[in-house]
Amino acid sequence: MKNLSRLFFAAVLLMSFSTSNAQDKNNPWALGIATNAVDFYPVGEDTPQGDYFDEYFNVTDHWNIMPSISMISVSRYLSDGFTFTATGSLNKIEKFGSNVSPTGVETTNNVDDLTYFGLDGRVSYSFMDVINSNKFDPYLGVGGGYTWVDDLGAGTINGTLGLKFWVTEKLAVEAQSTYKHAFEDRLSKHFQHSLGIVLKFGGTDTDNDGIYDQDDACPEEAGLEIFNGCPDSDNDGIQDSKDDCPNTPGLAEFNGCPDGDGDGVMDKDDKCPTVAGLKNLMGCPDADGDGVADGDDNCPNESGPAANNGCPWPDTDGDGILDKDDKCPNEAGTAANNGCPEVKPTAPVMETLNSYARSILFDTGKASFKKETDQVLQAMVAIFKDYPQADFSIEGHTDSVGSKSTNQALSDRRANAVRDYLIANGISADRLTAAGFGEDNPIANNKTRAGRKENRRVEVKLKN
Template sequence: MKNLSRLFFAMLLLFSFSNANAQDENNPWAIGVGVNAVDFYPTGEDGQGGIFDEYFNFGDHYNVLPSLSSISVSRYLSDGFSLTVAGTINEISKIGDAPADDLSYYALDGTVKYSFGHLFNSKVFEPYLGVGGGYTWVDDIGAGTVNGTLGFNVWFSDNIGITVQSAYKHAFEDYLATHFQHTVGLALKFGGKDTDGDGIYDKDDACPDVPGLPEFNGCPDTDGDGIEDSKDDCPNEPGLAEFNGCPDTDGDGVPDHLDDCPTVPGLKALKGCPDADGDGVADHIDECPNVAGPAANKGCPWPDRDGDGVLDKDDKCPDVPGTVANFGCPEVKPSAEKMKQLNDYARTILFDTGKATFKKESHQTLEAMNAIFKEFPEATFALEGYTDSVGSERSNQLLSERRANAVKDWLIANGIDKDRLTAKGFGEDNPIDSNKTAAGRTNNRRVEVKLTN
């Protein structure tokens, strides 16, 4: 019972060592369980013959306890080196050819091992050499030993294998015979980290935080086209290797993300768009797609001098921009729909806070309004400015006038006849929304356009 307590104490030390020194490497820990055989003869001492004379005489000289009799914990260090601490128990019934009185045998040993697995370039067979020392008790009499080991592991998977080992244990005291101890057992490796759970340990995973595939070192291929995402220009759409993972739906040799006409086969020179008349103008921007014409005439053989989109041959006012609906001539007055469009633009004009100067993003809106004014060169308009109720009534009145005039001045500076425009401010009058909310006040700060003639 005393010796059994020693073994349990030794095992407690082993597992404490394991928990205190855990590191983040691929399977750095291994636990082994198995059986051991102790052979006190021959050792080459006291005239007992050569050290290996009866090394394989299992039947006559090996002492084997028919139960679990060995447990070990190993920690990988680096560069092929590992540290193993093992505890063993046995029953000695024979020493050489001489019978023994079932002596108890306990040992605690530490070994530094060096793996030669790299020489075989195999993940299955791993031979090793080791050197170390320990303490062995035979019937309560103990002595230190220095040990040399030779063995090999056979791994069935990344985590499970068997270990076969032979250790020569030289005792420091005469009362303990130098002997062999042979061990066969099951080894279980563990402790590797796989953050993304893709079965590839972080140490070997090029994308440790994203589940991936073994063929891409743990990196993903989201669209399943055989090209890993980091090298795929279109990682969410299955594509072709020649286009770095991007698709070419119409098969014209231009990948979809560079193809202006991705569903219609076309020419590379025209970004994948067709040119039915061969005039170098893609059909989708060619106003005469079946008749060849110069690009300057939008692919048509006939000119459009006023640039209103109506070719001169069909334009009743070829020198004055007009509308298609009016056969190339300008409309006299804007329709209700045009006025609504004009006011939709006007109400989105943004001014700098408390000023009559425009924010940069309003310039595109003013350009759109200017284009509508130019469609109706005979019509006249009134520009009306409004504010919200924040501030004094007089300051709001002045601000609304300045803003209405700012819009008028911009339009005149950009080609609209000054006699066609008037500007007036109405301050905080005529709100179109509540001044009690921020959204309502935003709607009330506006410019409106009225048709006067």
């Protein structure tokens, strides 16, 4: 009972020691159970023992075999074929070398049952990759330990030769032979052999998708093997991290977003998602071809200017107020001022102006405009012309994706691109300044896709 307690204590102690190594492979741990045999005969000592490997396989006369589970081992893979193994073993010693009679007859030296207990650790190297096999796993190991025979104990230095045969990916049959060289005379040098099974374990699959965390690009989110463990929530063949519409099946050409009416404008950007329309009108139709979407055209079947809501009524100054209602028909103005220009725009006007500015679409990572943005910019030009005496600042902002310096430069270029467009369309350069603020002034959470979209924006501010 005392030695069983020793064996249990040794296993727990060595398992605790082994956990100091960090995980670096799938199934890095292994647990082994075996029966062992101890041979105190052929180890190169004086009588009653013989030369090294003398009668190495004399099982009957020299091996002390405990026909039960008498050895427990815990292994931890280190790296590059190296493994650390901690072992505890029990045995009963009944044969200790041999006796030679005066007539030269050699007989086994029998002793009273002596309790054998060993506590050992080793580092071994596997030749499995060297021989290019996925079944046979030969190895060599070196290490040390402490061995007791009854109450006498001594430290040993050990050398091990072993072979594992992997029946499955995780289960192997293992045979090994270890030479133990004692440091003290009170314990004889000896061999210890074992035969048993080894079970590998320890691989982590946090999201339970069948792909180990080490190989899982999305270890905390269940996914598909084809996407290295990342999910495709809408099953459209595009993994969520690359899908702009991860919860709605869509097309690869639109990064996973749908185009329900088939007009080439994805639904999330389509103001008329159920009716086929034109790209330059954000997916809405224009029956009279006047450049005003039917939904915004007061005369959808009769061509007219956009400034007059698509109707063919005169608007000399192009301020959207018909000449008959315009007190300044030759000078662009505002409805609030009966067609005459305001000195400075009101808060609602600035809100309208900024709603246009925030909807400006740029090419990804660039300061160039997408084609569908032209209508938005023209609407901004019209507002700027309504207030010829007012000065404005154009500000560019980005989300936090990418480096801070890159975002700063991109926001500056985009702000200046808007300023350049306004100048090119008749707004005095003296009235406009532009500056970029990068990722410094978010208005939403950069940790969400929706938040990052809001943070990528252009703002217009009235200067005093």
